Amino acid sequence: MSTLRLTREVFEAIRAHGEQTYPHECCGALLGQSSAVGATIRAAVKASNTRTDSAHNRYQISPVELVKIEREARKQGLSIAGFYHSHPDHPAQWSQTDLAEAHWLGCSYIITAVAQGKAAVTNSFFLAGETEETKHFQQESIEVID
Numbered sequence: 001m002s003t004l005r006l007t008r009e010v011f012e013a014i015r016a017h018g019e020q021t022y023p024h025e026c027c028g029a030l031l032g033q034s035s036a037v038g039a040t041i042r043a044a045v046k047a048s049n050t051r052t053d054s055a056h057n058r059y060q061i062s063p064v065e066l067v068k069i070e071r072e073a074r075k076q077g078l079s080i081a082g083f084y085h086s087h088p089d090h091p092a093q094w095s096q097t098d099l100a101e102a103h104w105l106g107c108s109y110i111i112t113a114v115a116q117g118k119a120a121v122t123n124s125f126f127l128a129g130e131t132e133e134t135k136h137f138q139q140e141s142i143e144v145i146d
């Protein structure tokens with residue numbers, strides 16, 4: 001199992017964002033440095049959920065916002081190393097939709113459960129595989145750095 005390292009600040013920010021948008025899903029990007037032993041996340045960037053049709057169980061970051069996030073990351077010497085979203089009143093496990101809509105191979109996807117407005121379990125899944133056809137999620141452990 002690989003390990004995703006993130007600062008305490010990032011960890012708390014992701015969980016707080018999930019509480020803020022409850023009962024809708026929150027989403028955002030994770031900026032950091034990737035390495036062979038797993039990524040280290042230095043910043044989380046909030047994005048607006050463009051899925052207004054089904055915001056309680058879907059999320060989507062607009063391509064325009066993604067470009068902005070990427071530019072901002074580069075300025076800080078970081079790159080997009082993953083994404084996060086919340087599951088309001090739903091376990092912190094990936095869904096078939098999450099897998100279908102995940103395209104960043106080699107990136108981490110954090111899911112935080114929010115139970116009745118309170119942040120609960122937070123899990124991370126690494127998008128492994130070489131192509132869209134072989135991509136799959138592998139659970140990874142989260143290490144919070146103080």
Ligand SMILES: [Zn+2]
Pocket residue numbers: 085086087094095098111
């Ligand atoms: Zn999901």
